[in-house]
Amino acid sequence: MTIQDNTTRQPDQPASAFPRRLDGKVALVVGGTGAIGTATARLLRDAGATVIVTYREHDRIEAELKRLADALGDEVTTLPADVADTPSLIALRDTIERDFGRLDILVNSAGYTVPIKHSDLDALTDDLIDRMFEVNWRGQFATIRTFAPMLKASGDGLVVSLSSIAGATGVGSSIAYCATKAGIDVMTKSLARSLAPEIRVLAVAPGVVDTEFVAGRGADFNAKVSQTIPVGRVASAEDVAAAIAACATMLTYSTGHNIVVDGGRGL
Numbered sequence: 001m002t003i004q005d006n007t008t009r010q011p012d013q014p015a016s017a018f019p020r021r022l023d024g025k026v027a028l029v030v031g032g033t034g035a036i037g038t039a040t041a042r043l044l045r046d047a048g049a050t051v052i053v054t055y056r057e058h059d060r061i062e063a064e065l066k067r068l069a070d071a072l073g074d075e076v077t078t079l080p081a082d083v084a085d086t087p088s089l090i091a092l093r094d095t096i097e098r099d100f101g102r103l104d105i106l107v108n109s110a111g112y113t114v115p116i117k118h119s120d121l122d123a124l125t126d127d128l129i130d131r132m133f134e135v136n137w138r139g140q141f142a143t144i145r146t147f148a149p150m151l152k153a154s155g156d157g158l159v160v161s162l163s164s165i166a167g168a169t170g171v172g173s174s175i176a177y178c179a180t181k182a183g184i185d186v187m188t189k190s191l192a193r194s195l196a197p198e199i200r201v202l203a204v205a206p207g208v209v210d211t212e213f214v215a216g217r218g219a220d221f222n223a224k225v226s227q228t229i230p231v232g233r234v235a236s237a238e239d240v241a242a243a244i245a246a247c248a249t250m251l252t253y254s255t256g257h258n259i260v261v262d263g264g265r266g267l
Contacts, residue, residue: 020249023048026100027248030054030083030143031110033064036162036209038071039241040107045075047249049105052096054081056110083110083139089146096150103150105248108140108161116174129176136180141187148195157199160247161188162240163258165207165266181205185258192256200255204243207262208234230264 027044029037032053045051053068053076055061065078077099081092096103112135116123140161151157166172167181184203192201208225222234243261247254260266 020252021048022105022248025049025104025248026052026096026102027105027107028052028054028096028103028147029107029109030081031056031108032076033061033068033078034109034111035237036206036240036244037107037109038068039237040109040244041068041076042072043241043245044105044107044248045072047245049248050100051076052100053078054092054110056080056082083108083143084134086142086146089143093146093150102154103147104154104156105158106144106147106151106160107244108143108159109244110139110143111136111162113173113177116176118175124174124176128174132174132176132180133183136177137183137187140184144191144201148199152195152198155198157195158248159191159195159199159201160244161201161203162244163188163203163205165205165260165262167205168258169266188258189256196255200247200252202247202251202254202256203258204240204247205258205260205262206235206240207260207265209240210234210236225265228265229262230267233263235261235263 022044025048027049029041029044029051031037032041033055037053041051041053055065055078057080068078079092079095080088082088112132114128116128144159151159161184163184164172164181166178167185170178172178172181188201188203195201207229208222210222226233240261243259247259
């Protein structure tokens, strides 16, 4: 298979021109110190992109940054940002414009949840609802809004937002979490129309993933859930990252769609 550079495939190019390399591209993985973000950064780097990963200060950030460094060494740039704080996103954009001069790919992988039984309405407080929407929906939108000018200037911009099958099935860590992911799916369609043709907008929707994102879910939970998944296992972070990377390297004629990566769990 012939590997081409980062140019978009033209009508007279053969199908063998893919997968597309990302040499010369700059990719930003927001919330990239988590398992999915780190795996995504690795794949985008391996495809040739210059990769920037953001982190938010919290009590476990040193461990997350160490895990990122162990996985990627010094081959990516780490910068602070908080999707719930638009001024920090603007400062991030200014730094990227100054130091890198462009942005071609934006991956929204920042997220927040608290596991709450759907039947326990009182446990889903106003503060929890507001925080989930602040990070999972408003934060993703604010990030896209902040970087849209740079992505448009690329002429071949791409946004990939991390969604979840919870947005379609209504089964997830909490009702509010499900609602935020449904909102991301709608936002993806709306922005795909409004930002075209300079920017493509896609979402990737995992099912259950073997990460530490949802507190209290470990090997026992994964083993139990695996019995309900047609492919017989929960997803790895690398499974999800592969779908995100494919949006940049393979699915170059797709926009406005939600790419489901659930092993058939939603069937």
